[in-house]
Amino acid sequence: MSENSNTVNFARQVPVTEPTQTTPSDANELAQLSMMIKTWREIQKETEDLNNQVKEKKKRAKVMEEMILRIMKKNNIGALDLQSSGGRILYRRQTTKAGLGQKDMARLLAEHLKSEQQANTALQYIAEHRGTKVKESLLYEKD
Numbered sequence: 001m002s003e004n005s006n007t008v009n010f011a012r013q014v015p016v017t018e019p020t021q022t023t024p025s026d027a028n029e030l031a032q033l034s035m036m037i038k039t040w041r042e043i044q045k046e047t048e049d050l051n052n053q054v055k056e057k058k059k060r061a062k063v064m065e066e067m068i069l070r071i072m073k074k075n076n077i078g079a080l081d082l083q084s085s086g087g088r089i090l091y092r093r094q095t096t097k098a099g100l101g102q103k104d105m106a107r108l109l110a111e112h113l114k115s116e117q118q119a120n121t122a123l124q125y126i127a128e129h130r131g132t133k134v135k136e137s138l139l140y141e142k143d
Contacts, residue, residue: 041140
């Protein structure tokens with residue numbers, strides 16, 4: 001699709017549902033489809049640009065946070081009062097559980113059940129009986 005044209009060229013049309021008889025409101029929707037697609041693409045592009053800006057700012061904030069943490073830890077500072085905002089910065093340390101991937105789960109089950117065969121059977125059961133979600137979305141493919 002060219003950015004300057006006023007029409008949308010479809011490379012292929014894939015029906016989402018069974019075709020039905022076209023009503024006047026359907027014809028109106030089809031006429032508006034080109035404009036809706038252009039607007040959607042513009043919004044997608046703006047969102048992508050904003051997400052890139054957020055990503056860059058988060059990187060900068062993480063670097064600064066690491067520097068502040070290193071200085072506070074080095075100097076044994078537990079809290080800093082901020083005069084400008086009236087708030088405080090606290091040095092906090094917490095321990096969380098590590099992620100539980102497929103390999104870790106297999107290893108832990110084998111240790112617990114004292115058998116790799118039973119662990120593999122349990123993992124296979126879990127994989128076969130997991131719930132599923134259906135998610136529908138639009139995807140823009142570039143040429």
